[in-house]
Amino acid sequence: MKKFLLATAACALAAGSASAEDVKLGILLGFTGPIETIAPNMALSSEMAIKEVNASGKAANGWVFSGVRADSTCIDAAAAQAAAERLVTSEGVKGIIGADCSGVTRAVLTNTAIPNGIVMISPSATSPALSDDPDEGLFFRTVPSDAREGVIMADVLAERGVTSIAISYSNSDYGKGQADAIAAAAEAKGIKVTINASHDDGKADYSAEVAALAAAGGDVLVVAGYVDQGGKGIIQAAVDTGAFTTFGLPGGMFGESLTQAIGAPLEGSYGQHPSSDAAGYQTYLDAATANDPTFDGSTNFAPNSYDATAILILAMQAAGSTDPKVYKDKIMEVANGPADGSGEVINPGELGKALELIAAGKPVNYEGATGVTFLENGDVMGRYREYQIKDGKWETVKYR
Missing domain, CATH: 3.40.50.2300 (Response regulator)
Structure with a gap:
């Protein structure tokens, strides 16, 4: 640009x-x-x-x-x-x-x-x-x-000792871009990506998608989706079947509606989203x-x-x-x-x-609320808030 x-x-x-x-x-x-x-x-x-x-x-x-x-x-x-x-x-x-x-x-x-x-x-x-x-x-x-968030998420996963992840992403520009960035950065850190599969938003049943994710396995299921749509559906199906117990949650999944909908099974899950400590x-x-x-x-x-x-x-x-x-x-x-x-x-x-x-x-x-500085192409570097879910709340771990 x-x-x-x-x-x-x-x-x-x-x-x-x-x-x-x-x-x-x-x-x-x-x-x-x-x-x-x-x-x-x-x-x-x-x-x-x-x-x-x-x-x-x-x-x-x-x-x-x-x-x-x-x-x-x-x-x-x-x-x-x-x-x-x-x-x-x-x-x-x-x-x-x-x-x-x-x-x-x-x-x-x-x-x-x-x-x-x-x-x-x-x-x-x-x-x-x-x-x-x-x-x-x-x-x-x-x-x-998301190219930057992929690196941030890989750092978060590596620091928590994760050795393998499955990825489910929204079949959209956002989802694919986010998932590919996370997969590339994770693999660069020696974290195995067992599967990197899309899900469609708006479905009533995600059991088939979760069955494929479960068959591939992984320490963590990373969900690069939308908090009020397919991403939530994937997590609910994974919880219902016991396929995964820990979820990696990038920016599109951050929102109170997720913890309200899923509840206690999200305990201990974590991720990051663009935020500010400006x-x-x-x-x-x-x-x-x-x-x-x-x-x-x-x-x-x-x-x-x-x-x-x-x-x-x-x-x-x-x-x-x-x-x-x-x-x-x-x-x-x-x-x-x-x-x-x-x-x-x-x-x-x-x-x-x-x-x-x-x-x-x-x-x-x-500077504003987020410490804005534009790069030559109109992007910003930005900062990320790393969080974890504890007692149903999104707790700040640190900023990156």
């Missing part, structure tokens, strides 16, 4: 003068489907950033931002594209936070975002293929690629609770959603424009800051301050 050179200030200001006061941002997430228990908190995080900006009153040109939700379904590319088209053509959004799952994200990028020149920042699409997909400088993500993470969590006492800001990909939204808005401020073709060239500038380190660090709760600094021509370095 090639990120183009910075636009000139003159061009940015000229484009900014024509901007409308009400600036809509699309929030394209899987409110139905395999991650339907995760998406609402991701959206709330995005809307929290919008609310913070509007409350500051510091946005250029009297801009007032609003979020428009649309359902990607996570797995139905046609439905996701239709939702994205509505956001662009009917709602007139100036950027999209999303999509969420990798397959629909690639479809929307190719068929909607690029043809319409719309910037997308995904808080959760992790397929390694997105690192190299053509994007005309329009696609970024605040979550690291300086601003606790500030973000405190702000989330203050914004809504019922809102758990630590939900998978929620902090990444706050950061994606904040970066979009700060890039618009830096460009003096809500035109994606103009502000896309400011995204790395506001997120990474100047190479000499002179940009003022911006954490959650400081978006009004950032808008003021940018308006005054001063550089910023947006």
